[in-house]
Amino acid sequence: MGVSALLAALDEDESEVGQAVALLAAAGIENSDELGLGEGDRLLLELCRSVTGADLEIVAVCPACGQLSEAVVSPEAVPEATSRMVPLGKGGGLREPTYRDLRTLPANPEAALRQLLTRCVVGSPSRAPEPADLELVDDSLTGPIAIACTACGEPIAVDVDVQRAVLERLVRRAREIDQEVHLLASTYHWSLDEIEALGDERRRALAWLVAESR
Numbered sequence: 001m002g003v004s005a006l007l008a009a010l011d012e013d014e015s016e017v018g019q020a021v022a023l024l025a026a027a028g029i030e031n032s033d034e035l036g037l038g039e040g041d042r043l044l045l046e047l048c049r050s051v052t053g054a055d056l057e058i059v060a061v062c063p064a065c066g067q068l069s070e071a072v073v074s075p076e077a078v079p080e081a082t083s084r085m086v087p088l089g090k091g092g093g094l095r096e097p098t099y100r101d102l103r104t105l106p107a108n109p110e111a112a113l114r115q116l117l118t119r120c121v122v123g124s125p126s127r128a129p130e131p132a133d134l135e136l137v138d139d140s141l142t143g144p145i146a147i148a149c150t151a152c153g154e155p156i157a158v159d160v161d162v163q164r165a166v167l168e169r170l171v172r173r174a175r176e177i178d179q180e181v182h183l184l185a186s187t188y189h190w191s192l193d194e195i196e197a198l199g200d201e202r203r204r205a206l207a208w209l210v211a212e213s214r
């Protein structure tokens with residue numbers, strides 16, 4: 001499947017979770033709805049690489065020297081996904097949420113949290129799940145990661161939400177493709193079908209040439 005057809009999956013849903021599920025499904029992942037968030041985040045990093053040709057980049061200002069520092073988050077650099085479960089007393093436990101667990105939750109944050117906890121209970125545990133239990137089973141790539149400042153070497157803690165960051169990057173890539181198609185259509189007067197048939201690499205290369213010659 002071409003990149004633009006893949007990115008069209010972004011329009012299938014307005015929610016972040018829905019977009020992640022639709023994208024992964026379009027990329028050929030079966031039952032993407034049932035993926036744990038941790039595994040999903042790692043697959044999104046791989047998708048980011050295959051669609052944009054580069055790993056996810058994060059930029060942060062170094063508090064020590066004030067310089068902008070850049071780091072890439074590659075699928076190889078993050079810890080491997082683990083399937084997590086914590087016991088809740090006896091007879092059962094809490095498992096990591098899947099994408100499906102996060103869909104159609106109540107709008108009220110407190111009610112949503114309660115509902116999510118209920119959905120992730122396995123068996124008939126002797127005690128009810130608490131929000132702190134959820135943190136223990138959370139394997140998603142969210143939270144501060146440490147990067148070394150490229151200017152002064154000081155460590156910088158950067159808050160990253162891989163799901164959001166990858167989706168934002170892919171939305172940007174979809175706009176870039178629109179731009180490329182527009183440049184080619186207005187320059188060569190090719191039809192959209194003809195431009196589509198070029199393939200991603202060639203479309204990108206030709207659009208770059210047009211942009212350069214202006």
Ligand SMILES: [Zn+2]
Pocket residue numbers: 062063064065066067149150151152153154
């Ligand atoms: Zn620095």
